[in-house]
Amino acid sequence: MRTILNKLRNCLSFIGIVFFTMTCQETVPSFTCADIIGCVDIAVDEPVSLAVVQALSGGPEPIGRAHSRAIELAIDSRGGQIMGHRIVLQVEDGKCSPEGGAEAAGKVVMRSKVVAILGTTCSASAVTVTKIMSKAGLVMISGANTAHSLTSAGGQKGANWQPGYFRTKYSDAQRGRIAAMYAFQELGVTRVATINDGDPYTLGLTNTFGDTFTTLGGKIVLDAAVNKGDTNMRPLMSAVASSGSELLFLPLFRPEGDYVVQQIKEISGLENIILMNSASLLLDTFIKNVGSSGVGMYFIESHFPQSARIEQLNANFEAKYGAPAENKSYPYSYDAANLLLDTIEAIAIRENNGTLHIGRQALRDALYATSGYEGITGKLSCDKFGDCGIAFLDIMRLDDPAAGISGVKANVIYTYRPEK
Amino acid sequence: MSITTKFTAAFALLLALIMLLAITSYTALTIVQQQTETAILKSTNIQSVILKMDSGLEEARRMQRDYFLRYSTFGFSKDRYTYVRQTKERISDVISLSKELQQLIAASDVGHALRDSQVNLNFYLSSANRYLETFNEAAELITGLTKDETGLQAQLVKNSTLLLASLKHEGNHLLIDLYQNMQLHEKDYWITRQRPAMQSSFNVSGRLRQAVVEMPGIGRTQKSDIFSYLDKYLSIAKEILRFDVAVRSKFNEFELQVEALEPVSSELITLAGVEIERARAHIDETGQLATGILVVISLLGLTLVIIIARVLNKDITRNVVKLTEKARELHDGKLDVQVQIDSADELGQLADTFNAMTSEIKAKVDELVHLRSMLKNIIDSMPSSLVAVDKDGRVIEWNNMASKFTGVSMEQARGKLLPDVFPRLGSEMGRVREAIRNRRAEHNSKAVRKINNDTYYEDVTIYPLIANGVEGAVIRVDDVTERVRIEEMMIQTEKMLSVGGLAAGMAHEINNPLGGIMQNAAVIIRRLTEDLPANRRAAEECGTNTETIRAYMEKRGIPRMLDLVRESGSRAAEIVQNMLSFSRKSESSQTSEDLAELLDNTVELASSDYDLKKKYDFRLIEIVREYDRESPQVHCEAGTIQQVFLNLLKNGAEAMFGQGDKARPSRFILRVMPENGMVRVEIEDSGPGIDEAMQKRVFEPFFTTKPVGFGTGLGLSVSYFIIVEHHGGKMDVDSSPGKGTKFIVRLPAEREKV
Structure with missing residues (x-):
């Protein structure tokens, strides 16, 4: 009996020691976050969470899908990992609308360990997403937004600028200006009608176009708008016809853009009107849909220098997804993803046990400090408003609908390279 | 450690175990009950909140949709305000409920899924807040559109009215038509809310403007007013368009928010249901855990009990x-048991004591067995029948002699009633009870027992057993038949000795007159019957002659009388002689004799003896001799032995007298043989034999079957005396009626000289 009691006593002592040791281990802290916004602490077995908010439905869906896939390719190129942690994407549909962006952003910020947002596709949804993500301390890098209100125009903070917002694509302040310059200087038009659909992208473009065109001496004879979802463009085209405009600048999305192009020719007096889009309609589906109605339509698309990396990316895209992307601007999102991940690697603190600590303000500061980053679209340097991209713009014209988008891209009428 | 300490420790452990079990059970049950109540309350509360939240959201959505569909018709009425207020209240309720739910979930031990739903719940709360903000914004926009007097719609109407008034003032139908066309498109817009309709209105307003420009007769001021109204119309209409887009955007946002919220709400409802199930499962688990704990405790307890039991065992x-x-082995009779217990406690001490006790018991029992055996041997060796009975007369013990007498073994007799197993003592039961009651021995000397017409004598002595509270009695039965006979024999012998002494005293006194009688009788016979010269002279002197005297004596039977006197005298002398033989020790020297030779001599003597010839003709009796010539000699007095033989022959001859026939002739068979250091002589006749009762008495002095005067009854007793007393031999009779009589004489053989 004494032997049994001894054994029991020894057993209880052992259990007590183990328990004490375990609890003691848990009470010793190893990292203290000094970031003013806060830190994302990722345990050794936890992934690094990134959110992807793109237009995955509606007209801009092909653009959003291509940009989303570009992000996936960027992660694939890193083996799906960063600093020993898996990268997990939370994909939300921003729907190319402010409310869509708000919903998507709401879902993202609810998860406290999301480090950053890669998106949006549309500037309209970016307006609400930036507000929400900035307030939550995240960063957001878009490879598709171009509305200048999201960053700046003329050195002034844009109306929708928020701290923590970045983009690898150029601001539309340049595109609108270039379009106006081409229209006035090259096409010789002096009376232009502009149509927007109310979202920052189209509004920003028509505003900058209008400002530049007016400055050059032209006249904006009609500054009209359509609602997203409108299908009957005839009244508006009648107004365009009545305005006596020579060129219609319509940086609209699909399907509104399709309806305008299809119906404008029905209106008497508009048979020869020149149509000019930004690049929102530079899609095979648009070209096929409007057919000959779109002949002569100008597009202003960004141009980045072709390189082996671009070609490899295109090949990888096609290999993974079975077909090339409809919209070719997706490399900007590829750069956005890589810029984000490289910056995280630069500022994250990794403990010996593999725990990562990512300071949110530190991430923002590091992104604002980006200079000469060798992106696939060029050297990226971010200013204080978050513009990191360089605009190389090509003005293309649709002459042969049968040739599709490649035919348009091959028909570069004018190339603009800004000094930056 | 003593047994007391061990038991104390064991029971203390068991008590602790029982208490632990009781406490654990109570605690487990209490916890289960509390957790059950808590879990159920919590989960039903959560479910209730979620359901309220969902229903509130649904109602808010319905009201919001209604508002969106009908806001343009409300006007800025109290109803609209009520509608807006109610919708806001619903949404606020939903927000409150979602906050409450958050707190509930945070405060409760909810399931993993529900806890993870905090993210969705945060989203829900955020979306609900945005929903409210959006609704507020939408309400503000709608207010901006529809407010009486100051709303854009009211302004547009007012402006349109003023425009119409100014156009009417001009009285131009074209202008009025254009205006109406414009209004038509405007109305179309109000109905369809499609921007192209308003655009059409704008287009018509452009034509109206152009028409006014081109219209002659309209003053500058009027034109200016009309243009102002048109510009204002366009401005307000565009603002209305912008507001409508914004409102639509808000309501789109509502839809999106609801679309986003609905799955969350559904998920929360599902999770609530899951939580309830989880609560139930938790209750079950808790119950199972409690059961498990109880089982574990019970198993531990069982283990402990087993350990304690093993230790105790x-x-x-x-x-x-x-x-x-x-102890059982000891009880069963194995007295050499020893128990080996290696313990210093009381049991070890008990074992030592037990071993010592068994050793002592064995020794004592061995001793008792030895004593009992010896006692039994003694008792069994006793010539008496010993029977021990209890107070009820049941046999407790009896010895071999009792078994021999009754033919019942001790085992068979034990426990039986005495009269049943020893019938002869049945009559003693009264004395047994007396002995027990009076605590005094009872005697019954020379009790006569008749067995098969034979008479036996027994001394029955009853000793009460009163020691150690045991009541009973020991009955001792001694067969004193032999003693009685011997006593009688001794009495007879004493009698004979007395007779002998008397005879010795009287013989001399009797022999003298007897001699005189015998002598004178012989002289008389000689003087009267014999022809002697003296007799003739006397006769002649008396004047007679001897023949006449003889004739007279013959006639008067006097010679016969004289013969009788002489025979009687001779017999009296023989009797005295015989009586003297009782007193007279054999003074003759004993010599080594061959008994066969002595017997033959005796037969010879018997054949020639006159008295024997007169009574019976010995020559007619067949003599058969069966002598073992190897028989040793005996040291005896030949004369007296012959006397014995002669007496036996004489008795036999007398018995056979007149009995023989051709079928069974009279015959003596004479045998002499060695027997166990003795020489056995048998004299067997073929007479009628004697019965057993008589056989027992034949050696008694003065016992005779002959009529008075024909025998003294001393012959066999004297012969017996001679054989037994004088020679240390034995003498027996063996006879059966109708089968002759055999007398057996045994005399010690002479030892061979080495």
Whole structure:
């Protein structure tokens, strides 16, 4: 009996020691976050969470899908990992609308360990997403937004600028200006009608176009708008016809853009009107849909220098997804993803046990400090408003609908390279 | 450690275990009950909140949709305000409920899924807040659109009215038509809310403007007013368009928010249901855990009990069993048991004591057995029948002699009533009870027992058993038949000795006159019957002659009388002689004699003896001799032995007298043979034989079957006396009626000189 009691006593002592040791281990802290916004602490077995908010439905869906896939390719190129942690994407549909962006952003910020947002596709949804993500301390890098209100125009903070917002694509302040310059200087038009659909992208473009065109001496004879979802463009085209405009600048999305192009020719007096889009309609589906109605339509698309990396990316895209992307601007999102991940690697603190600590303000500061980053679209340097991209713009014209988008891209009428 | 300490420790442990079990059970049950109540309350509360939240959201959505569909018709009425307020209240309720739910979930031990739903719940709360903000914004926009007097719609109407008034003032139908066309498109817009309709209105307003420009007769001021109204119309209409887009955007946002919220709400409802199930499962788990704990505790307890039992078994029970087994063995009679218990406690001490006790018991029992055996041997060796009975007369013990007498073994007799197994003593039961009651021995001397017409004598002595509270009696039965006979024989012998002494005294006194009688009788016979010269002279002197005297004596039977006198005298002398033989020790020297030779001599003598010839003709009796010539000699007095033989022959001849026939001639068979250091002589006749009762008395002095005067009854007694007393031999009779009589004489053989 004494032997049994001894054994029991020894057993209880052992259990007590183990328990004490375990609890003691848990009470010793190893990292203290000094970031003013806060830190994302990722345990050794936890992934690094990134959110992807793109237009995955509606007209801009092909653009959003291509940009989303570009992000996936960027992660694939890193083996799906960063600093020993898996990268997990939370994909939300921003729907190319402010409310869509708000919903998507709401879902993202609810998860406290999301480090950053890669998106949006549309500037309209970016307006609400930036507000929400900035307030939550995240960063957001878009490879598709171009509305200048999201960053700046003329050195002034844009109306929708928020701290923590970045983009690898150029601001539309340049595109609108270039379009106006081409229209006035090259096409010789002096009376232009502009149509927007109310979202920052189209509004920003028509505003900058209008400002530049007016400055050059032209006249904006009609500054009209359509609602997203409108299908009957005839009244508006009648107004365009009545305005006596020579060129219609319509940086609209699909399907509104399709309806305008299809119906404008029905209106008497508009048979020869020149149509000019930004690049929102530079899609095979648009070209096929409007057919000959779109002949002569100008597009202003960004141009980045072709390189082996671009070609490899295109090949990888096609290999993974079975077909090339409809919209070719997706490399900007590829750069956005890589810029984000490289910056995280630069500022994250990794403990010996593999725990990562990512300071949110530190991430923002590091992104604002980006200079000469060798992106696939060029050297990226971010200013204080978050513009990191360089605009190389090509003005293309649709002459042969049968040739599709490649035919348009091959028909570069004018190339603009800004000094930056 | 003593047994007391061990038991104390064991029971203390068991008590602790029982208390632990009771406490654990109570605690487990209490916890289960509390957790059950808590879990159920919590989960039903959560479910209730979620359901309220969902229903509130649904109602808010319905009201919001209604508002969106009908806001343009409300006007800025109290109803609209009420509608807006109610919708806001619903949304606020939903927000409150979602906050409450958050707190509930945070405060409760909810399931993993529900806890993870905090993210969705945060989203829900955020979306609900945005929903409210959006609704507020939408309400503000709608207010901006529809407010009486100041709303854009009211302004547009007012402006349109003023425009119409100014156009009417001009009285131009074209202008009025254009205006109406414009209004038509405007109305179309109000109905369809499609921007192209308003655009059409704008287009018509452009034509109206152009028409006014081109219209002659309209003053500058009027034109200016009309243009102002048109510009204002366009401005307000565009603002209305912008507001409508914004409102639509808000309501789109509502839809999106609801679309986003609905799955969350559904998920929360599902999770609530899951939570309830989880609560139930938790209750079950808790119950199972409690059961498990109880089972574990019970198993631990069982283990502990087993351990304690094993310890107790090893230390105590086994030893007790061992002791019990050994005690049983001891009880069963195995006296050499020893129990081995290696313990210093009371059981070890008990074992030592037990071993010492068994050793002592064995020794005592051995001694008792030895004593009992010896006692039994003694009792069995006793010539008496010993029977021990209890107070009820049941046999407790009896010895071999009793078994021999009754033919019943001790085992068979034990426990039986005495009269049943020893009928002869049935009549003694009264004395037995007396002895027990009076605590005094009872005697019944020379009790006569008749067995098969034979008479036996027994001394029955009854000793009461009163020691140690045991009541009973020991009955001793001695067969004193032989003693009685011997006593009688001795009495007879004493009698004979007395007779002998008397005879010795009287013989001399009797022999003298007897001699005179015999002598004178002989002289008379000689003087009267014999032809002697003296007799003739006397006769002649008396004047007679001897022949006449003889004739007279013959006639008067006097010679016969004289013969009788002489025979009687001779017999009296023989009797005296015989009586003298009782007193007279044999003074003759004993010599080594061959008994066969002596017997033959005696037969010879018997054949020639006159008295024998007169009574019976010995020559007619067949003599058969069966002599073992190897028979040793005996040291005896030949004369007296011959006397014995002669007496036996004479008795036999007398018995056979007149009995023989051709079928069974009279015959003596004479045998002489060695027997166990003695020489046995048998004299067997073929007479009628004698019965057993008579056989027992034939050697008694003065016992005779002959009529008075024909025998003194001393012959066989004297012969017996001679054989037994004088020679240390034995003499017996063996006879059966109708089968002759055999007398057996045994005399010690002479030892061979080495």
